[in-house]
Amino acid sequence: MLFKPLNPMLPVWCDAPFDDDAYVFEPKWDGVRMLLHKQGPRIEAYTRSGLRVTNLFPELAEAAQSIRAHTAILDCEGVCVRGERPVFDDIMHRLRLGRADTIKQALHSHPAAWIAFDVLLTSDGEHGHEPLLERKRRLDELLEPSPALLKTVTLENQGNALFELTARQRMEGIIAKRKHSVYRLHARSSDWLKIKHAQTIDAAILGYRNHPFQLMLGLQFRTVKNKFVGTVQDGLEAEHREWIIERICQDSIRQEGDTHWVKPRLCCRVEYKDRSDTHQLRHTRFVSFLPEKRAEDCVWTYGLQ
Template structure:
């Protein structure tokens, strides 16, 4: 098990937050799933797909002394904190760097923190122990620093944590059954991620009428402009569609398969739950047109 690629336990998607005395609730950190393997002075970091990324994070050298157990396998989320919240793009940036000089510079500009939420192994395997027992072990063996820390959690009631996650623009919360065992490589209903819906102002790049009405929306990024980020099919009223189509006919550029592309002059606000690694927004809902908004100001909020 030690220093071998492991498939972590997978969180299922929950529909909405709930209160239950049989569960604990943790913040949902937005980064990469990382398994840390330590023995003596050796430490290796594995991604959820089994890739070794230790060399990409020089700050892991500090983590060795912060894990008090001689031997340990910890389940963590690797994150970069900016303005009090984890920023997925920042940690992905760290993971893409291959030049050693740039890696050292990134430790200063994009410092990584490894937020530990479970322990799989120390002097023996802990997979079959109840979650709260593993939490106690985790807190005993980690000396919290800026580079590694056990995640906070509350028991029973999620209300305060859910409100905090929304106020701090966090991704959401994770509900975990207190007596849950750790089953490698398995998606489980004992762990549920409940993501916060967010809103963002986007430019309209095109539209579809078949098989149903939908908008193709886009955003500007630091290195890419006018990037399509989602298809919005829900939330439209009859008047919304009629008003949009009247304008769209006048600024249509071309038709490509089922999509009518238009000049990027119009904006709209959408609600979404999460996004893919390639910035495609998921579970999108139309919230309204923004006729006074300049499409040049529709940037991804880093």
Template sequence: MLFSPIKPMLLTMKPEAFDDKNYIFEPKWDGWRILIHKQGGRIEAYTRNGQNVTAKFPELESVRESIHTETAILDCEGVCIRDGRSVFDDFQHRGRLSQKSRISHAAETHPATFVAFDVLYDGADLTGKPLYERKERLAEIIEPSDVLVPTLSIEGQGISLKAQTEQRDWEGIVAKRLDSKYSLDTRSNQWLKIKNWKQIDTVILGYRRELQFGLIVGLQFPTVQNKPVAVVEFGFNPEEKRAFLGVAKQLHTQEAKGVQWIDPRLCCRVQYLERTERHQLRIVSFKGFLFDKIPEECRWIS
């Protein structure tokens, strides 16, 4: 288990927050799932897909001082905090770098923090222990620092925590049964994620013919009109897709690289999780056509 790739326990999506004394609730951090392995002075970090990313995060050198046990495997979220919230784009940027000088510079401009929420190993395998025991052990062995911190957690009160994350524009919350064991490489219904979705009205610029059908949607910016911001692949029913294709063929302009572009006259509402620094929407789904909306009203909101 130690210093080898581990496929962590994953969460199941749930639409609504809830209260339950049998659950612990935590903020959902927006970064990369990272498993930190320690033995003596040796520290290594792996992604959920098993990639060793230790060299990308020189901050990890200080982590060994914050883990007060000889041997450990911690389940964490690697994040970059900006203006009080984790910014996925920033950590994604860190993860892409491979040149040593650029990595060192980014550690100064986009410092990484590892938010620990579970411990799998401390010289003995802890995955068979209930969550509340693993949480107690995690609190014993971590000394919080700028680089490694335990996650905030509360028992029983998911609805109020969800409301707080919405106010702070965080990603959402996680709900975990207090008695849950840690099942490797499993998407468990005892661990739940409840996300803070947002909606925006967009103009339809075209649609993808190849691979999976998807709408190309855009928004109006102060200096750019009808800029593409997302490909929407999910949320349609067959009737909506047929109706759209029937109308769209009257608006065809040009086709290129598997995309049929149309005259931008139709609008639709989409649901998304987050907006990137490059003005793209992440994790997008279709919510409905807007026949009374005009494209000029579909604007990027700063």
């Protein structure tokens, strides 16, 4: 188990926050899931896909000093904080670095830290079979918090209040966890629930599909123009289809199966609740067309999504 890639336990979706004595609630940190493995002075960081990224984060040396146990595996979120909140694009920037000089520069421009929320292993043995509250107790004893390694906030029976607080702080949302849940590696479990705030974004319309009717969405990035970032179907009515088809049919570029690609001339506003590491929007819902907005102005705003 130690110093081997592990697939961490994952939550399932939940549509709305709730209060329940059977759960604890934590903020959902907008970063990258990492497992920290420590034995003596050695510390390694692995992403949820099993990639070892230790050499990208010199801050891990300080994080290791915060772990009192000789041996430990901690489940954490790697974050880069800007303006008192984590910024997903900043931690992704850190993961893309390779040269020693750029990594050294990023220590000051994009400093990283880890938020610990679970413990899988200590010098006493493996702990995944223990209930969550017992693992939380072990985590309290294990950590000496520092700027590089902190313990997450955990509240009992206050899911609605924490959800409102994370909305005000422009965070992703919250995680609800059953107090007696065990830790299941390589699994997605309904014992853990993720509840996210909807966000809105203005996207260029790159095309459409007919069966069912969907709009193809695009955004402008620093290095890629009109990058495809997903589709939207929910919220679209028959009158929306008629309105958009009438205006973009003359802009056709090509057809691939049931997908009609067009010149990006019109825009729309959509809600989304999630996005991938490559900025693919998920759980989307159509809000409105934006006939006065230009496609080139539909930009991914780094650090504000």
